[in-house]
């Protein structure tokens with residue numbers, strides 16, 4: 001039990017799953033499924049997880065990447081959600097994952113001199129007060145107009161009436177999800193990606209496991225488990241439908257789009273949050289980039305790759321340009337990405353028949369807009385042996401996992417221990433202060449530049465020596481993967497040997513983030529990635545060519561979202577700042 005997801009050991013992992021029986025089988029390898037696998041495994045249960053694509057390939061790599069209470073949910077009166085989320089944020093920043101979750105400042109510009117400051121200020125007092133006693137992030141502060149412009153010269157000075165500064169936290173969502181899955185493996189869970197649960201096994205009405213399609217080989221195998229937990233995000237309804245399960249909730253998909261831009265496009269040394277007519281817009285610092293978003297619109301199309309439209313891009317640019325002195329243009333945008341929020345809608349009205357899972361969430365006219373739907377999660381136990389969870393936020397995944405495993409194991413024979421994940425640092429968190437303090441010595445010992453050691457510690461925490469060992473064994477792995485980016489060739493090898501990456505897309509989209517960070521969607525790094533992966537996975541010429549073509553097609557589809565987006569939106573120079 002090492003916490004290693006070695007892509008070369010996948011067949012063995014499948015054999016372990018098929019040999020069964022398990023206590024718990026988790027369907028879905030987003031943050032909810034990875035969290036549930038960790039929660040159950042660390043209670044001493046025998047756990048398996050199947051994911052139909054790659055870890056975090058769904059919503060969990062496409063979020064705003066904030067670990068936050070959600071200031072706007074406070075305004076909506078969702079106090080419970082905000083309080084829980086803030087406590088989770090602080091736990092992750094201080095104890096469970098300080099190597100992955102970092103505090104980030106946000107500037108909230110004010111435009112209404114008299115009314116806005118006391119209103120927003122009071123909100124932030126509550127926001128700060130909802131945290132636990134020990135504060136790993138600073139308190140909010142008031143800024144004058146001059147102070148605001150000093151931190152964010154990019155803001156239009158007209159009508160600016162100062163600002164508030166508060167703190168939340170940010171994370172590489174895909175890296176975090178992989179780390180949770182690896183930590184689950186560390187406690188004995190068997191994790192298999194590119195494996196789809198196609199139907200549930202039954203003994204009468206009791207669910208006893210799942211039939212699983214190995215997407216790599218086309219083979220089908222069965223996994224027996226005392227409990228099956230569905231963590232399929234926006235695919236939940238499909239999983240229920242495939243086995244004619246009447247679930248007590250339905251998922252409503254809400255699409256959120258983000259634009260990625262270079263830091264030079266917006267002159268500010270802090271994140272920013274501004275109100276829009278519909279919700280809020282975040283400017284999130286992302287190393288040498290900005291992530292700007294998001295949108296919130298109903299979606300009913302392709303779940304795997306939701307399309308970005310001209311309207312989405314125009315909306316974000318238009319809203320951003322209301323507050324920026326130098327308007328953003330399409331030329332500033334390096335990449336776009338879209339994700340689907342698995343919002344929990346009212347349970348469908350039972351219209352009879354064996355299943356109601358396929359019913360729509362209600363009459364379109366009577367539906368709430370998705371911005372108003374609760375971000376809280378729902379746990380449902382529609383059949384004996386089966387539990388299903390959806391909704392929630394990335395930030396609260398640990399609580400969601402605890403809740404769903406509590407329900408799933410409530411009637412398991414024998415005493416199942418309570419959740420221990422609040423005391424369980426993720427892989428890479430153990431000994432982090434000492435590793436950070438020894439960065440210079442590590443660099444010397446391994447003969448790498450200090451910046452390389454710093455970069456690796458920032459991404460892998462105390463696991464850094466595993467990567468440095470790879471570099472020591474093969475110095476070429478210490479070279480950059482792509483000029484202008486900090487990623488190393490060693491990170492590709494490590495993605496295969498320790499993080500379960502099976503395809504080029506897994507590496508470039510989620511283990512490193514070149515898909516959304518580089519102007520060509522990581523295409524120029526793809527041949528190098530193929531070479532490194534081929535060496536480890538024994539790919540022949542034909543397989544290499546196939547992998548390269550697959551990634552080209554994938555990257556082209558992503559890039560197409562940018563080019564198909566019509567003219568740059570008009571900037572209304574005197575556009576009002578929405579209240």
Ligand SMILES: Cc1cc2nc3c(=O)[nH]c(=O)nc-3n(C[C@H](O)[C@H](O)[C@H](O)COP(=O)(O)OP(=O)(O)OC[C@H]3O[C@@H](n4cnc5c(N)ncnc54)[C@H](O)[C@@H]3O)c2cc1C
Nearest residue numbers: 028030031032052058059060064066197233256341394395
């Ligand atoms: C635009 C946007 C911004 C967001 N920003 C934030 C934020 O800043 N902070 C925050 O806290 N939250 C945020 N969220 C919410 C958060 O990202 C989601 O709540 C969370 O990622 C959902 O995770 P999940 O595991 O439930 O779903 P997913 O990540 O979608 O995982 C479900 C997985 O199940 C797999 N699957 C489906 N069917 C099967 C099957 N039959 N067999 C095997 N596997 C299957 C899928 O491939 C998928 O990987 C945001 C969401 C969006 C869309």
